[in-house]
Structure formats: structure tokens, C-alpha cells
Amino acid sequence: xxxxxxxxxFLISKSSIMDRLxxxxxxxxxxxxxxxxxxxxxxxxxxxxxxxxxIYEIGFECFTFKKLGTKIGSNESSIYRxxxxxxxxxxxxxxxxxxxxxxxxxxxxxxxxxxxxKLNKAVEILAQTVKEDKSFTHVNEVxxxxxxxxxxxxxxxxxxxxxxxKEGYFTIYKRLVDRLSEMIAAVDPKxxxxxxxxxxxxxxxxxxxxxxxxxxxxxxxxxxxxxxxxFVDLIFRTLKTKPNx
Amino acid sequence: xxxxxxxxxFLISKSSIMDRLxxxxxxxxxxxxxxxxxxxxxxxxxxxxxxxxxIYEIGFECFTFKKLGTKIGSNESSIYRxxxxxxxxxxxxxxxxxxxxxxxxxxxxxxxxxxxxKLNKAVEILAQTVKEDKSFTHVNEVxxxxxxxxxxxxxxxxxxxxxxxKEGYFTIYKRLVDRLSEMIAAVDPKxxxxxxxxxxxxxxxxxxxxxxxxxxxxxxxxxxxxxxxxFVDLIFRTLKTKPNx
DNA sequence: ATATTATGATAGTAATACTATTATTTTTGC
DNA sequence: GCAAAAATAATAGTATTACTATCATAATAT
Numbered sequence: 001x002x003x004x005x006x007x008x009x010f011l012i013s014k015s016s017i018m019d020r021l022x023x024x025x026x027x028x029x030x031x032x033x034x035x036x037x038x039x040x041x042x043x044x045x046x047x048x049x050x051x052x053x054x055i056y057e058i059g060f061e062c063f064t065f066k067k068l069g070t071k072i073g074s075n076e077s078s079i080y081r082x083x084x085x086x087x088x089x090x091x092x093x094x095x096x097x098x099x100x101x102x103x104x105x106x107x108x109x110x111x112x113x114x115x116x117x118k119l120n121k122a123v124e125i126l127a128q129t130v131k132e133d134k135s136f137t138h139v140n141e142v143x144x145x146x147x148x149x150x151x152x153x154x155x156x157x158x159x160x161x162x163x164x165x166k167e168g169y170f171t172i173y174k175r176l177v178d179r180l181s182e183m184i185a186a187v188d189p190k191x192x193x194x195x196x197x198x199x200x201x202x203x204x205x206x207x208x209x210x211x212x213x214x215x216x217x218x219x220x221x222x223x224x225x226x227x228x229x230x231f232v233d234l235i236f237r238t239l240k241t242k243p244n245x
Numbered sequence: 246x247x248x249x250x251x252x253x254x255f256l257i258s259k260s261s262i263m264d265r266l267x268x269x270x271x272x273x274x275x276x277x278x279x280x281x282x283x284x285x286x287x288x289x290x291x292x293x294x295x296x297x298x299x300i301y302e303i304g305f306e307c308f309t310f311k312k313l314g315t316k317i318g319s320n321e322s323s324i325y326r327x328x329x330x331x332x333x334x335x336x337x338x339x340x341x342x343x344x345x346x347x348x349x350x351x352x353x354x355x356x357x358x359x360x361x362x363k364l365n366k367a368v369e370i371l372a373q374t375v376k377e378d379k380s381f382t383h384v385n386e387v388x389x390x391x392x393x394x395x396x397x398x399x400x401x402x403x404x405x406x407x408x409x410x411k412e413g414y415f416t417i418y419k420r421l422v423d424r425l426s427e428m429i430a431a432v433d434p435k436x437x438x439x440x441x442x443x444x445x446x447x448x449x450x451x452x453x454x455x456x457x458x459x460x461x462x463x464x465x466x467x468x469x470x471x472x473x474x475x476f477v478d479l480i481f482r483t484l485k486t487k488p489n490x
Numbered sequence: 491a492t493a494t495t496a497t498g499a500t501a502g503t504a505a506t507a508c509t510a511t512t513a514t515t516t517t518t519g520c
Numbered sequence: 521g522c523a524a525a526a527a528t529a530a531t532a533g534t535a536t537t538a539c540t541a542t543c544a545t546a547a548t549a550t
Contacts, residue, residue, distance in 0.1 A: 059404035075529045153398045159304035161459045193465040200449045220438040238482045320498045
């Protein structure tokens with residue numbers, strides 16, 4: 001009996017509820033990032049789905065709408081009716097990713113009242129490896145996570161950042177940094193750099209994953225030590241406290 | 246009398262010796278990064294000098310050898326005789342920058358025996374704002390620093406990283422991370438993540454400078470709080486000790 | 491003074507990053 | 521079931537990029 005109950009609980013916590021929730025969610029992405037909402041048609045979803053695969057395969061630099069057109073058996077010009085250019089498409093995909101991450105974060109932390117436990121959970125969510133693709137949607141989150149690791153910086157390291165920031169293209173990401181910053185401040189209201197610590201964790205996580213893959217000599221993260229462990233440890237050392245203590 | 250002595254000491258520490266040393270230094274940059282050594286001719290130096298200005302002005306994406314040719318009144322094809330392509334040129338400039346930083350780091354820390362003081366100094370050097378251009382060379386370090394902040398990530402976030410890493414294009418940067426990591430380990434040999442902490446500081450510094458400029462709402466660094474202060478504080482909190490104590 | 495080397499000028503190619511126009515499907519509303 | 525509307529595909533065209541190749545000329549070294 002208890003075995004069955006535990007198994008049920010496992011199912012609920014690990015999969016069902018969360019997954020169903022995620023499937024019914026429509027990401028709230030800045031409308032200026034697309035010409036026509038890719039969620040509104042089959043072709044649009046195909047563009048996003050196969051776009052993710054192609055960017056993952058050949059990298060953002062080599063990725064072109066022409067190649068994507070060939071891959072999906074569609075015309076280049078049709079893709080231009082959904083996205084102005086590949087930069088906007090990257091911003092769109094990034095917003096999708098951070099929106100998805102935000103849902104996971106909010107879902108996993110909202111019911112936690114203890115501020116340390118909450119922060120601990122938040123960092124685990126933000127720095128966790130996206131392992132399985134449980135989605136029934138057209139978005140492969142595992143690959144999208146890898147794209148974000150390798151390409152996200154390129155979306156803001158441009159001469160147009162300030163304008164694009166004003167247009168609200170980075171809103172979701174900024175809100176995530178802010179949420180994390182608030183959780184840090186809740187644990188230690190006297191810590192003077194909650195924003196910098198939060199933005200550093202967000203960006204540093206992607207970087208540590210990248211190093212683990214391409215510069216293993218520059219990180220202590222590996223098969224046994226996850227970026228999440230490193231950052232949880234870092235945060236609680238910095239705030240001179242322990243996750244639970 | 247004491248005033249004069251103090252003034253002399255100020256001059257030596259702040260400027261003369263260091264500057265002269267730097268001017269006579271030839272950066273030890275991987276030879277595969279250029280076709281012909283730009284240090285070996287007037288045109289080569291001009292390409293580097295004006296290249297830095299142009300990349301700073303229009304950003305790496307918009308930067309082309311044709312535009313640089315026009316700027317220096319030289320032919321596009323002549324630039325190709327120095328660098329294979331703009332990506333290699335970026336790697337070259339980055340190597341120059343990290344080589345220069347390494348000199349500053351080694352010079353400023355080698356005589357410090359106290360490990361905490363040494364680490365403190367190292368972080369200050371790595372995270373310091375490059376304010377003045379004291380150089381008599383063709384390289385404008387202030388602008389190069391800004392280029393590194395905005396463009397360095399693009400030099401390794403590519404599909405070719407692993408090959409280029411094998412070719413040794415990132416050697417100097419890696420050595421810097423290693424040096425910092427060693428200094429961290431010297432202060433706290435039991436700290437389990439010295440490499441991750443070091444690589445995070447190196448990368449995080451650039452990121453905090455970028456945020457300060459373009460996303461001030463995501464950082465506590467500003468006119469009064471420098472990234473150096475934030476990172477020194479972070480490191481010594483993490484290692485559960487103080488810079489001098 | 492001449493051979494060598496460096497630089498400049500010109501031309502050319504394939505690919506990129508689009509825009510515009512027209513044709514053909516597909517969808518939908520009645 | 522049909523016409524109108526909307527979506528997609530096909531084609532063509534432009535300016536720019538990222539080169540390569542060749543040849544001419546200028547600078548320098550012996």
C-alpha cells in the first residue's frame with residue numbers, strides 16, 4: 001500500500017502535473033519578436049521545431065533561413081513571414097526558454113515558505129541539467145537548453161542591445177534575475193550585491209555548462225559535480241549560511 | 246623630503262616602471278592566429294590599431310576587412326595577408342589583451358608573499374576598469390578592454406571551439422584562469438571548486454561590466470561600486486576569510 | 491641596379507540576407 | 521460546393537560579404 005502511494009507521489013512530483021501544466025501553457029513572448037505568431041500554424045511550429053534542430057546541428061552562425069527552408073521542404077520566403085531575421089528568431093527561442101524556465105521556477109518554489117529552502121530550490125532549477133524531453137510540444141527543451149548555453153550571449157552582445165532592451169526583448173530573462181535576486185535578499189537582507197549575485201548565477205550557470213563540455217580544465221564541474229552543486233554551495237557560502245541550518 | 250619620496254614612490258608604482266616594461270614587451274601570441282605577424286610592419290600595426298577602433302565603433306558583426314581597408318586607405322587584399330579572416334583577428338586581439346593582463350597580474354602579484362593579499366590583488370587586477378591609455382604602442386588598451394567585454398564570448402562560442410582549443414588559440418586565457426585558481430587554492434586548499442570560481446570570476450567580470458553599461462537593473466555595480474569590489478567581496482566570503490585578517 | 495618582397499588594384503565567385511512579385515494551394519465562410 | 525481570402529511556394533533580383541586569384545607597382549635590401 002505504502003509502496004503504491006509513494007509511487008503515485010513520485011509520478012505526480014516528477015511528471016504528470018508539471019508536464020500537463022507545461023503543455024497547456026502558451027509562452028508570453030514579446031509580439032515584436034515575430035512577424036506572424038509561429039504558434040498559430042503548423043508551418044510556424046515546424047519552423048520552430050526544425051529551427052531548433054538545425055541551430056543545434058550547425059550552430060547559429062551557419063544557420064540560415066534558406067537551409068531551414070530546405071530542411072522543412074518549405075520556401076525561404078515563407079520563413080520570413082514568421083521571423084524578420086535569424087537574430088529575432090534567436091531572441092524568440094531564448095524568450096521561450098526563459099519563459100519555460102520561469103514556469104518551472106515559480107511552480108517549484110511558490111509553496112516553499114522557508115527562504116533558504118526556497119533559494120536552494122531556485123538555484124537547483126536554474127542550474128539543473130535539462131535531461132529528458134518530456135514535452136509533447138514541438139519544442140525540444142533539451143536541445144533548446146544546449147542552444148541557450150552556446151548562443152544566448154550572442155543575442156545581447158550586439159550594437160543594438162540598448163534599443164532591443166527598450167523594446168522589451170529581454171523582459172523574461174530580467175524578471176528571472178529579479179526573482180532570484182529577491183530570494184537572495186530574503187535570505188540575507190544585508191547582503192549588498194543580490195542583483196549581481198543573481199545575474200552572475202544565471203550567466204555563470206550557462207558558462208560552467210559550456211566549460212564542462214569544451215574546456216574541462218577550467219572547471220570543477222564534471223560527471224560527478226554539477227553546476228547546480230557548485231552554485232548552491234557558492235550562494236550559501238556567500239550569504240554565510242547553509243541551505244538548511 | 247618625505248613628500249618627495251612618497252611622490253617618487255607613487256610615480257614608480259603607478260606608472261614608469263610598469264609602463265616601460267609593457268612597452269618593451271612583445272606579446273607571445275600563437276603564430277597560427279596570423280598569416281603574417283602584424284607586429285612586423287607598419288601596415289600590420291596600422292591594421293591592428295585601426296581594427297580596434299573600427300570594431301569598437303561598429304561592433305564585430307558589422308566589421309569587415311573591406312571597411313577596415315577603406316579606413317586605413319589600404320586594400321582589402323592586403324589585410325588578408327595578415328589575417329585569414331576576422332574571426333582569427335578577434336582571437337589575435339583577445340590573445341593580446343589576455344597576454345597584457347597576464348603581465349599586469351604577474352607584475353603586481355609576484356612579490357606578494359601573503360596568499361590572501363596576493364589573491365586580493367589578483368582579483369583587483371583582473372576586474373579593474375581599464376581607464377587610461379598610457380601606452381605608446383599602437384594598441385589602445387581602453388578600447389580593447391571594451392571590445393573584450395562585448396565580443397570575447399563570440400571567439401569561443403562557435404562550432405569550431407574544440408579544434409581551435411586544440412590548436413592552442415585560448416592558451417593565454419586558460420593560463421590566467423589557472424593562475425587565479427592556484428591563488429584561490431593557496432588561500433583555502435580545502436575549497437572544492439577553485440577552477441570554477443576562477444573561471445567564473447574571469448567571465449563574470451566581463452559580464453558585470455557589460456550589465457553595468459546596458460542592463461543596470463541587473464547588477465549592483467555602478468559608478469560607486471566596481472565589479473572589482475563585488476568580486477573581492479565574493480571571493481573572500483566564499484573562502485570564509487577576509488582580504489587581510 | 492636589380493632582385494626580392496610588400497602592397498595595391500582589379501576582377502571574379504559563391505553565399506548571405508534579404509525584398510518584391512506572381513502563382514498556386516489551402517482554408518473558410520456562406 | 522463555390523468564391524473569396526489567406527497562406528504558402530516559386531521565381532527573380534539586389535547589395536553585401538567573404539573570400540581567391542592575378543597582375544601591376546612601389547619600397548627595400550643586397
